Amino acid sequence: MAVRVHLSSNLRGPTGGVAEIEGSGANVGALIGDLERQYPGLGDALRSGVSVVIDGLLIAHPQYYRLADGAQVFFVPQSAGG
Amino acid sequence: MTITEANPGYKGYKYVGTRLIRPDGLEKVTGKARFAADLNLAGQLHGAVVRSPHAHARIVSIDTSRAEAMPGVKSVITGDDFPSVDPGHRQYDMCVNIIARDKVFYEGHAVAAVAASTLEQARAAAAAVEVEYEALQAVLTIDEAMADDAPVLHSHMLTRGAEPPAEAPSNVASVTRFSGGDLEAGFAEADFVVEREFSTKPVHQGYIEPHACVADTGQDGHTTIWCSSQGHFNVRSSTATLLGWENTRIKVVPAEIGGGFGGKTTIYLEPLAAALSSQAGRPVKMVMTRSEVFRATGPAPCAKIRVKFGARSDGAIVAADAHLIYSNGAYQGAGGMLGAMTVFESYKIPNFAVEALDVVVNTARSAAYRAPAAPLTAFATETVLDEIAEELGIDAMDLRLKNAVKEGDPSTMGFPLARVGFAECLEAIRSHPHFSAPLGPNQGRGLAAGYWFNIGESSSAIVNLNEDGTATVVTGSPDIGGSRASMALMAAEELGIDPHDIRPVVGDTEAVGFTDITEGSRATFATGRAVVEACRNMVIELRGRAATMMEAEVGDIDWVDGHAVYTGDGDSEGKEPLSLAVIAGKAKRTGGPLTATGSLEAHGAGPSFTVHLCDVEVDPETGVVSIVRYTAAQDAGTAIHPSYVEGQIQGGVAQGVGWALNEEYIYDSDGVMENPGFLDYRVPVASDLPMIDAVIVEVPNPAHPYGVRGVGEAGIVPPIPAVANAIHSATGCRIRDLPMSPVRVLEAITAAGARANGG
Numbered sequence: 126m127a128v129r130v131h132l133s134s135n136l137r138g139p140t141g142g143v144a145e146i147e148g149s150g151a152n153v154g155a156l157i158g159d160l161e162r163q164y165p166g167l168g169d170a171l172r173s174g175v176s177v178v179i180d181g182l183l184i185a186h187p188q189y190y191r192l193a194d195g196a197q198v199f200f201v202p203q204s205a206g207g
Numbered sequence: 208m209t210i211t212e213a214n215p216g217y218k219g220y221k222y223v224g225t226r227l228i229r230p231d232g233l234e235k236v237t238g239k240a241r242f243a244a245d246l247n248l249a250g251q252l253h254g255a256v257v258r259s260p261h262a263h264a265r266i267v268s269i270d271t272s273r274a275e276a277m278p279g280v281k282s283v284i285t286g287d288d289f290p291s292v293d294p295g296h297r298q299y300d301m302c303v304n305i306i307a308r309d310k311v312f313y314e315g316h317a318v319a320a321v322a323a324s325t326l327e328q329a330r331a332a333a334a335a336v337e338v339e340y341e342a343l344q345a346v347l348t349i350d351e352a353m354a355d356d357a358p359v360l361h362s363h364m365l366t367r368g369a370e371p372p373a374e375a376p377s378n379v380a381s382v383t384r385f386s387g388g389d390l391e392a393g394f395a396e397a398d399f400v401v402e403r404e405f406s407t408k409p410v411h412q413g414y415i416e417p418h419a420c421v422a423d424t425g426q427d428g429h430t431t432i433w434c435s436s437q438g439h440f441n442v443r444s445s446t447a448t449l450l451g452w453e454n455t456r457i458k459v460v461p462a463e464i465g466g467g468f469g470g471k472t473t474i475y476l477e478p479l480a481a482a483l484s485s486q487a488g489r490p491v492k493m494v495m496t497r498s499e500v501f502r503a504t505g506p507a508p509c510a511k512i513r514v515k516f517g518a519r520s521d522g523a524i525v526a527a528d529a530h531l532i533y534s535n536g537a538y539q540g541a542g543g544m545l546g547a548m549t550v551f552e553s554y555k556i557p558n559f560a561v562e563a564l565d566v567v568v569n570t571a572r573s574a575a576y577r578a579p580a581a582p583l584t585a586f587a588t589e590t591v592l593d594e595i596a597e598e599l600g601i602d603a604m605d606l607r608l609k610n611a612v613k614e615g616d617p618s619t620m621g622f623p624l625a626r627v628g629f630a631e632c633l634e635a636i637r638s639h640p641h642f643s644a645p646l647g648p649n650q651g652r653g654l655a656a657g658y659w660f661n662i663g664e665s666s667s668a669i670v671n672l673n674e675d676g677t678a679t680v681v682t683g684s685p686d687i688g689g690s691r692a693s694m695a696l697m698a699a700e701e702l703g704i705d706p707h708d709i710r711p712v713v714g715d716t717e718a719v720g721f722t723d724i725t726e727g728s729r730a731t732f733a734t735g736r737a738v739v740e741a742c743r744n745m746v747i748e749l750r751g752r753a754a755t756m757m758e759a760e761v762g763d764i765d766w767v768d769g770h771a772v773y774t775g776d777g778d779s780e781g782k783e784p785l786s787l788a789v790i791a792g793k794a795k796r797t798g799g800p801l802t803a804t805g806s807l808e809a810h811g812a813g814p815s816f817t818v819h820l821c822d823v824e825v826d827p828e829t830g831v832v833s834i835v836r837y838t839a840a841q842d843a844g845t846a847i848h849p850s851y852v853e854g855q856i857q858g859g860v861a862q863g864v865g866w867a868l869n870e871e872y873i874y875d876s877d878g879v880m881e882n883p884g885f886l887d888y889r890v891p892v893a894s895d896l897p898m899i900d901a902v903i904v905e906v907p908n909p910a911h912p913y914g915v916r917g918v919g920e921a922g923i924v925p926p927i928p929a930v931a932n933a934i935h936s937a938t939g940c941r942i943r944d945l946p947m948s949p950v951r952v953l954e955a956i957t958a959a960g961a962r963a964n965g966g
Contacts, residue, residue: 133620134385135547138370144621181625182811182910185663199622202383202548204660205541206727206920207412207469207575 126151126192130160131199136175139167148198153177154188156198176203212631212906221768222699223913226850227706229692231463243419243435243462244494251421252281254476254483254493255329257319257336258503259311262345262569262878263358266309266318270337274321277335279328282487284479285319290451294363300538302449304572305478311340312360312537313571314879315502317475322483322491345569345878349511349534352378352566360537360567378567380539383547385619386560393526393558397517399598400526404513405587407945408871409506409534412576413862413890416465417500422480423490430457430481435464437471437685438724443716449478457481460715461685468862469575470505472726501883505574506872508533508542514550514587522601524610527556529587531563533580536573540565545580550588552619553629553658553816554610561619569878575726577859578659578920582866582927589655589928590941603654603932604642607818608633611656628842628906629656629816635840635902636818642838650824650835651937657817657924661917662727663809667720668737670698670745672801676788678702680741681714683722684734688858688919689851693731694738696847697913701742703769704787720806728917731847732908733809739912740805752790752797757782811910815921817841819860821929825937830953832868832934834895839925840902844916852918853901859922860899865891866923867930871946 127149132140140146148163150156161168177187178199184190185203192198234240271283286308292299307318319336323329344358351357359376366373367381394400420434430452436442439459447454464471476493484491495504510533517526529550533542543563551559596606611629618624633656636642646652669681680698684690691711699706722734746766753771754761759782763775771790773782794801822836839856846852869889873881882888907914927945935941940955 131621134387135368135383178620178622181623183660183663184810186808199620201618201620201622202544204548204662204727205545205575205579206659206662206729206917207472207577207579 126194126196128156128192128196128198131197133201135202136170136200139164139170150192152188152192153190153198156192171200174203175200177201220700222696222706223845223847224849225696227692227696227848229689230695230711231686231691240463242416242465243433246421246433246462247492248421248423248490251490251492252322252324252483252487253326253329254320254322254480254491255326255333256317256479256499257321257333257338258499259307259314259316259318261311261340261342262314262347263343264311264340265343266307266311267339267341269319271319273337274332274335277328277332279324280321280332281324281489282322282483283319283332283336284482284486288482289449298445298448300572301445301473304538305449305475313569315499315571317479317503320479320483322487346378347568347570347874347878349532349566349568352534352568360569364567380535380565380567381543383544383563384561385547388558390526390528390558390560394517396519396525398520399595400515400517401591401594402513402515403587403591403943404511405943406511407509407583407586409509409570409573410866410870410872411501411506411888412468412470414466414468414470417495417497418475418504419494420477420480421490421492422477422484424481424485424488428456430484431460432457432477432481433460433462434477435462435471436474437464437467437687437726438722439685440683440716440721441472441724442474442477445474446478446481450481458715458717461713464685464687467687468577469579469726472575472724473505475504497885498883501888502880503571505572506536507576508535508540508573508580510534510542510546510583512583512587514591516591516595518595518599520599522599522606522609524554524556526558527551528559529561531561531584533563533565534568535565536570537567538572539567540573542573542580546584548619549581549658550584553612553656555612555616570872570874577862577923581657581659581924582863585655585657585924586927586931589925590931590943593932593935594941604633604637607656625813626906626909627814627816628904631904631906632816632818632840632842635904636820636838639820639838639902641820641836641900646822647824649827649937650822651933651935653821653929653932653936655819655925655928655932657921658814659728659921659924660814661732661812662729663733663812664723664729665808666722666734666737667806668734668741668804669719670741670803672745672787672791672794674792674794676704676786676791677708677710678704679710679712680738681712681719682734682738683714683719684725684730686713687725688855689848690730690734692851693735693847697735697738698742701739702745702787703766720804727812728815728919729812732812732911732915732917735847735915736809736911737805737807740807741803744805745801745803748801748803749787749790752794753785755797756785756790756793811908813844813908813910813916815842815916815918817921817925819925819929821926821933823930823933823937825934825952827956830949830956832930832947832952834864834897836897838900838902839922840904841918841921842904842906842916843918844908844911845905845914846903847913847915849903852903855918856901856922857899859920860926861891861896863923863926864896864930867927867945867947869946869948
């Protein structure tokens with residue numbers, strides 16, 4: 126599935142500051158693998174302490190979350206609470 | 208007062224939204240409820256902890272021989288009795304915080320523990336443990352920690368997020384940066400620019416119940432722990448990690464909890480009690496004193512904050528810049544990261560930049576406290592917005608409405624916000640009689656807003672139907688703020704039976720599926736969803752049983768108001784509606800007991816916005832600030848139990864007012880806390896506060912079947928700036944350092960008077 130990836134500004138180091146990139150994968154884990162191939166180091170940055178927002182849903186543990194073609198995937202820092 | 212927007216699919220609720228008397232209420236008001244310290248087992252020993260008198264020191268040696276020989280002593284442990292842990296381990300900080308290894312990092316850091324027949328014997332033996340320390344220079348403040356020649360606390364700690372990557376250790380644990388738009392162009396567009404600095408002090412969560420537990424290790428090595436916590440599955444896994452045990456060797460039974468507010472999302476005593484019990488072969492009870500709670504359990508971080516805002520003359524905020532430094536105590540924390548995520552999140556600001564640092568110092572390891580980090584960033588943002596409104600001659604409410612985020616606006620992290628109720632909360636306050644009520648002499652009024660993300664995570668639930676048609680609902684979430692009642696109401700709505708016929712139970716780690724910690728205001732949202740899922744699975748089963756009893760197809764059976772109703776086209780004779788009680792009573796003959804489960808990872812937690820209005824009266828001679836009226840509006844999504852939503856709002860306000868006016872950790876020059884008790888650490892009491900008018904706004908969260916958003920945390924975010932803005936309204940003084948104690952307020956009034964007189 127080809128998707129549009131949006132990186133929060135603290136995650137853009139491996140892309141040289143680029144905020145929006147293209148990627149593909151059947152699920153978020155596979156997408157991260159694809160992004161790592163395109164931007165070495167980005168996979169590590171996205172595998173821990175990061176959530177995604179897809180279609181307005183905040184997903185804390187997204188590895189196996191299935192992606193639809195054309196989805197907008199926002200990688201954001203994981204939040205917590207008290 | 209409740210303002211309601213209909214939940215999509217809403218057809219009218221019978222039980223959700225009612226004010227059920229809490230199922231655990233009678234036991235609590237009569238003193239029968241059992242909190243962790245109430246449990247006593249036959250043959251039980253008592254534990255005591257040896258704590259460091261130094262804020263920073265190397266442990267040269269520990270001699271336990273004298274303690275071991277003392278009367279009644281059955282077990283003595285030190286860090287050497289636990290497996291070594293690698294600094295790269297995910298829970299390294301927790302492990303070495305619970306019991307120190309080669310160094311102590313704050314006064315009160317545990318270095319050994321003793322179990323003896325009586326508490327007095329245990330304390331005497333703890334005092335006899337001989338620890339030789341090599342005292343090191345303590346680092347107590349953010350400035351000291353970041354000084355070029357500062358002693359480095361952790362030799363392994365490289366700054367995460369540093370660009371270029373850090374090569375040498377420092378006291379800066381992490382750097383987080385967010386940005387959007389063009390900051391320089393944004394400020395160039397501004398007609399008014401203001402830059403301000405703020406400072407705060409550590410404060411404690413102030414739960415009434417001290418940390419306590421009983422651990423009992425049997426002959427087979429299996430250990431049962433009774434304790435109060437915000438998540439007993441976390442107690443199990445964290446204890447197992449520290450001890451190097453398998454998770455399944457431990458069962459954790461949740462006691463009632465006397466307050467947590469984030470401070471009981473981590474553990475302190477349980478691994479010590481389990482190790483002592485394992486060594487002694489007897490149950491071990493450990494209860495912290497209040498002094499230990501203050502000195503050794505997590506306060507909320509403190510911070511130094513600098514913010515700069517640029518606004519056009521029409522009130523539009525066009526640029527904002529923030530530099531945040533959070534002090535997280537002795538170990539890494541997330542204060543800076545969460546501060547960066549919240550500082551501008553309530554407003555649509557096209558050009559912004561945030562840099563946030565987390566630093567370590569020689570004070571107790573910080574822990575979460577309701578909406579961690581957000582009250583401090585709100586202090587900065589909301590008071591500067593007030594200043595901008597004043598400068599531009601715009602009403603403070605109008606300024607916020609003009610800039611408030613709404614559905615589709617980008618968050619600080621870049622994603623478009625789902626439906627949120629910020630503007631609705633602002634309007635709820637504007638239409639409240641409080642907003643236009645006259646003020647008296649020396650009184651002022653402050654407005655402030657706040658926000659918290661809320662989270663989802665994993666939850667499990669079991670529904671069992673009894674033969675008489677009543678139900679038991681078992682969940683894995685401790686009942687901290689009335690969750691039993693909320694679970695009963697949602698189950699009643701789904702099953703169609705009276706909530707009084709439902710017994711909500713908090714199950715131990717062997718009685719119900721894994722459930723994450725109650726944090727991030729997640730219990731009613733996520734565990735509530737698990738309960739709804741379990742009930743819907745139960746209804747599927749009930750329809751099947753009814754089909755068997757009616758000799759009909761299950762597809763022809765609907766579930767209507769607690770009854771199986773035949774809706775098929777065939778002969779309806781003998782197919783009269785069957786109540787849940789009738790079906791449950793015949794369960795043995797239709798397939799056996801009726802039980803259903805629900806387990807899920809809850810996506811789609813909905814953020815909660817809140818807006819507060821505070822009136823204060825300031826005594827110009829003493830600087831004493833009295834809260835004379837307080838109104839708080841908060842978006843609950845849907846209030847399952849309005850009384851407990853109001854309670855969460857009121858509790859957040861009370862704690863936020865304490866943070867604003869009185870509370871602070873006071874250390875001497877050696878890093879020893881000087882006010883570790885409620886006599887000297889001043890939390891608000893009932894007589895300090897007026898009735899807090901809680902206004903529930905309902906903008907449903909589409910990711911929950913009833914529209915629930917978490918409500919437990921956002922209420923603590925606005926009180927600090929609301930009080931600060933009210934003090935400014937009353938006195939003309941802007942106070943940007945916490946707490947706004949009488950001394951500080953009087954100094955500000957005096958200085959303002961001197962300036963007015965040309966002094």
